[in-house]
Amino acid sequence: MSACCQERTVDQGQLDQILQLYQGQPSALIEVLHQVQEIIGYLPREVQGKIAKALGVSRGEVYSVVSFYSHFTIKPKGKYQVCMCKGTACYVKGSPEILDRFEKELGIEAGDTTDDGKYSLEVVRCLGACGLGPVMTVNGNAHGLLKPEKALAVLKKYV
Ligand code: FES
Secondary structure: OOHHHOOOOOOHHHHHHHHHHOOOOHHHHHHHHHHHHHHHOOOOHHHHHHHHHHHOOOHHHHHHHHHHOOOOOOOOOOOEEEEEEOOHHHHHOOHHHHHHHHHHHHOOOOOOEOOOOOEEEEEEOOOOOHHHOOOEEEOOEEEOOOOHHHHHHHHHHOO
16 A cells, blocks of 8 residues: 555654664755655654754755655645555556546645645555556545546545
8 A cells, every 4th residue: 555545643752763863964864854754744844944953954955855856745644645546557547537637626736735634635656456447545445446526426425
């Protein structure tokens, strides 16, 4: 299952451990950002500040790396994390149309979270269920053989 669909909570102890481990190592910035996002789910400004201080880099440097890589996000994930597969099998079976529909319906682009914090939308490359494509997961629950209308109906069950 894609990491984008796993529930995570902030763990201050784990965060401190990572920062201690990489204390004073500016070259570990990307690795630290990966690990911290893995445990918190996103990279809020105050956490970026802690990372900058621990590694001995500027806040600006941390922010520029976070904004450069689309993998990193500064927004918390929504209550419902929707992961739309755009792997080859799902792509040819119509996942781009479903994704377009979601973006219009939710008013966000892939990688973003709705303002009410309800949905976040991610694109993933193969969920391992290609025969059921197009496939999406909502909080880790898989839904397959989707068409735009069916996908929207599934989404509306998550209220
Ligand atoms: S390509 Fe979508 S599940 Fe494999």
